[in-house]
Amino acid sequence: MLARLDGMLDVGGISKRFGKLQALDDVTFSVHPGEVFGFVGGNGAGKTTTMRIVLGVLSADAGEVRWKGSPVDSDLRRRIGYMPEERGLYPKMKVGEQLRYLARLHGLGSAEANAAVRHWTDALGIAARVGDEVQKLSLGNQQRVQLCAALGHDPEVLVLDEPFSGLDPTAVEVMSSVLRDKANGGVPVIFSSHQLELVERLCDRIGIIAAGRMVAVGTVDELRERDTASVVDVHGPAVGWADGVSGIEVIGGDGGAHTRIRMATGTDDQDVLRAALAAGPVHEFRRWHPPLTELYHDVVNSGPAAGVEVPA
Amino acid sequence: MSAPLTARQAVLLVARRELVTQVRSRSFVIGLVITLVLFGGVFLITGYISSQASSKTLGVTAQAAQLRPALEESARAQDIELTIREIDAGTGRAQVADGELDALLTGEPGGYQLLGLDTVDSDLQAVVTSAIQQQTLTMALAGTGVDQAQLAARSQLAVDTLEPVDPDAGQKLAIALVGTFLLFFSVSTYGGLVASGVVEEKQSRIVELLLATIKPRHLLAGKIIGLGAAGLLQLVILSAIGTVGALAAGLLTVPGATVGMFAMVIVWYLLGFFLYAALYAAVGSTVSRQEELGTVLAPMILLLIIPLVPTLNLLPNDPRNELAAVMSFVPFFSQVVMPARYALGVASLGEVLISALIAVIAIVVVVRLAGRVYQNSVLRTGARVTLREALRT
Numbered sequence: 249m250l251a252r253l254d255g256m257l258d259v260g261g262i263s264k265r266f267g268k269l270q271a272l273d274d275v276t277f278s279v280h281p282g283e284v285f286g287f288v289g290g291n292g293a294g295k296t297t298t299m300r301i302v303l304g305v306l307s308a309d310a311g312e313v314r315w316k317g318s319p320v321d322s323d324l325r326r327r328i329g330y331m332p333e334e335r336g337l338y339p340k341m342k343v344g345e346q347l348r349y350l351a352r353l354h355g356l357g358s359a360e361a362n363a364a365v366r367h368w369t370d371a372l373g374i375a376a377r378v379g380d381e382v383q384k385l386s387l388g389n390q391q392r393v394q395l396c397a398a399l400g401h402d403p404e405v406l407v408l409d410e411p412f413s414g415l416d417p418t419a420v421e422v423m424s425s426v427l428r429d430k431a432n433g434g435v436p437v438i439f440s441s442h443q444l445e446l447v448e449r450l451c452d453r454i455g456i457i458a459a460g461r462m463v464a465v466g467t468v469d470e471l472r473e474r475d476t477a478s479v480v481d482v483h484g485p486a487v488g489w490a491d492g493v494s495g496i497e498v499i500g501g502d503g504g505a506h507t508r509i510r511m512a513t514g515t516d517d518q519d520v521l522r523a524a525l526a527a528g529p530v531h532e533f534r535r536w537h538p539p540l541t542e543l544y545h546d547v548v549n550s551g552p553a554a555g556v557e558v559p560a
Numbered sequence: 561m562s563a564p565l566t567a568r569q570a571v572l573l574v575a576r577r578e579l580v581t582q583v584r585s586r587s588f589v590i591g592l593v594i595t596l597v598l599f600g601g602v603f604l605i606t607g608y609i610s611s612q613a614s615s616k617t618l619g620v621t622a623q624a625a626q627l628r629p630a631l632e633e634s635a636r637a638q639d640i641e642l643t644i645r646e647i648d649a650g651t652g653r654a655q656v657a658d659g660e661l662d663a664l665l666t667g668e669p670g671g672y673q674l675l676g677l678d679t680v681d682s683d684l685q686a687v688v689t690s691a692i693q694q695q696t697l698t699m700a701l702a703g704t705g706v707d708q709a710q711l712a713a714r715s716q717l718a719v720d721t722l723e724p725v726d727p728d729a730g731q732k733l734a735i736a737l738v739g740t741f742l743l744f745f746s747v748s749t750y751g752g753l754v755a756s757g758v759v760e761e762k763q764s765r766i767v768e769l770l771l772a773t774i775k776p777r778h779l780l781a782g783k784i785i786g787l788g789a790a791g792l793l794q795l796v797i798l799s800a801i802g803t804v805g806a807l808a809a810g811l812l813t814v815p816g817a818t819v820g821m822f823a824m825v826i827v828w829y830l831l832g833f834f835l836y837a838a839l840y841a842a843v844g845s846t847v848s849r850q851e852e853l854g855t856v857l858a859p860m861i862l863l864l865i866i867p868l869v870p871t872l873n874l875l876p877n878d879p880r881n882e883l884a885a886v887m888s889f890v891p892f893f894s895q896v897v898m899p900a901r902y903a904l905g906v907a908s909l910g911e912v913l914i915s916a917l918i919a920v921i922a923i924v925v926v927v928r929l930a931g932r933v934y935q936n937s938v939l940r941t942g943a944r945v946t947l948r949e950a951l952r953t
Binding site for chain 2: 300303304305306322323325326328330332333334335336337338339340341349350352353354355397
């Protein structure tokens with residue numbers, strides 16, 4: 249199934265096998281210009297493999313990565329900003345030299361490289377450390393250097409594997425605002441993370457991957473629509489009001505004035521509201537908005553078979 | 561705006577980083593100093609040993625003292641500096657025990673005894689044996705009327721050579737051995753640095769970042785060229801100091817042979833280095849951590865040591881040794897054996913060129929295979945990559 253690919257960066261049906269392990273199976277998603285795309289999934293789900301394939305560091309067995317409609321080639325790959333999962337820097341090389349070297353490898357001239365290093369080390373608050381060896385920096389600062397390395401050549405696409413892991417709250421803020429700024433500047437940004445609250449707050453769209461398959465792709469709201477549209481929180485009537493009401497199932501609550509119910513398909517929510525009012529005053533009757541954490545658990549646990557269609 | 565790098569630019573950028581990093585590193589300077597100290601030490605020790613080796617002190621008891629002229633004659637014939645001290649048996653034993661005497665000779669004709677501490681020096685034993693034989697012979701001949709002078713004259717052996725004896729053979733040997741050590745040292749050190757550099761990039765995962773922008777073969781080529789240049793720089797500095805120093809100090813009086821060997825060492829360093837560096841890089845790329853490197857490099861070290869064996873053990877006494885001659889044409893061995901044979905004057909320039917050509921062909925083949933292994937292995941972390949997996953296209 250190849251969806252119509254119209255995003256700026258389209259990952260189309262990529263599969264990758266390592267020996268007996270099917271690491272990726274028909275992974276498809278798109279990232280649009282100016283969009284921050286959060287890539288979530290458990291350890292070994294395939295996030296890193298996907299990103300490596302986008303970068304051309306690994307080759308896919310099937311499928312392709314397209315950018316503005318044409319296959320990604322080495323010339324574009326050079327213009328992607330990449331932050332690998334396990335940080336990659338020469339431990340004994342000085343920060344400034346290292347960043348200049350990487351910028352030069354991405355094709356910048358000597359003067360441009362110097363200017364870029366000055367700009368980004370300044371923006372990320374590590375300008376004072378450019379003369380220090382990378383290994384002398386704290387892990388958080390090393391990560392800022394790593395981000396500088398990804399940004400130094402003014403990339404047209406950003407692919408960041410776990411950019412937030414191990415950062416303190418200040419650094420998380422700095423990193424978030426840089427990603428947001430880049431996206432606002434029209435650069436598609438993909439990043440993976442285990443910090444679901446952060447993903448929920450920062451991302452325009454989210455892709456959930458499990459066991460090598462995309463099980464859900466969409467905005468947080470779209471994901472919520474998926475199977476929680478019929479879940480309602482009711483505050484007011486004492487527990488027990490729902491007993492005997494047809495077409496609903498109690499799935500949670502506090503055993504007192506709060507009840508969470510799921511309505512069967514075809515059940516009229518107004519009928520349910522009337523049943524609740526019959527039992528006592530209703531102070532609140534509203535659609536439940538599960539946090540991404542719960543969505544994630546639902547999606548991952550229900551397995552790939554229950555995956556939503558990739559939005560066209 | 562950035563422009564794509566050409567292959568040459570990419571290789572040069574990588575090579576420059578490797579060279580600069582290496583030359584600025586403490587290990588580069590330390591390596592230079594240690595090598596110079598080592599060579600200086602070896603020269604001093606060799607000099608000391610050769611000044612010591614021929615001087616022996618032998619104690620003789622009064623009874624055995626009649627052997628003294630024969631002993632002196634025999635020592636002279638065998639080119640051994642012998643001091644003879646007459647002493648009584650008791651004191652002699654004590655002095656052998658103290659190490660003041662190398663051995664003590666007791667007894668009388670028909671029953672001599674040579675006493676050493678825990679072993680009897682073989683040179684000394686040869687001198688004494690020959691003296692006793694001479695004495696016995698003289699005594700036996702005394703009654704027969706044979707003219708001893710005539711007998712001696714008739715026992716002469718004349719030694720001659722087809723080609724003139726090379727008066728500089730000793731110096732050439734010294735040059736060959738120093739060159740051999742330099743080559744072994746440079747190729748193993750800088751080959752090893754290539755391997756650990758590959759593992760460093762793999763372990764720190766920077767290789768992912770690098771390979772997202774340049775091709776694996778450009779990264780590998782840049783690394784090998786950069787480190788090779790650092791090794792070349794070190795080798796040139798060492799050789800230049802050695803050559804100038806030895807000529808200035810009068811240790812070497814053959815500037816032609818010395819400078820010729822200098823050039824040979826440089827050329828063979830390059831041939832040997834590229835061959836081994838490609839292999840080292842391939843082997844290094846199959847492991848993920850520096851700790852695992854030792855295990856996979858052990859066979860490489862062995863491969864490097866093999867050509868040292870004929871060079872150090874066979875060539876000094878037998879420059880035309882056939883095994884060494886064969887090995888001087890075999891890639892992986894030739895970089896050590898051929899320059900030594902050339903320095904000893906037993907290989908012609910033509911032979912050197914043929915051997916170099918074979919080495920170049922080997923480099924082309926090995927670099928291709930190594931490049932394939934490297935590309936297949938460098939992004940795979942975790943378990944060691946097997947050779948079969950690494951070689952598949």
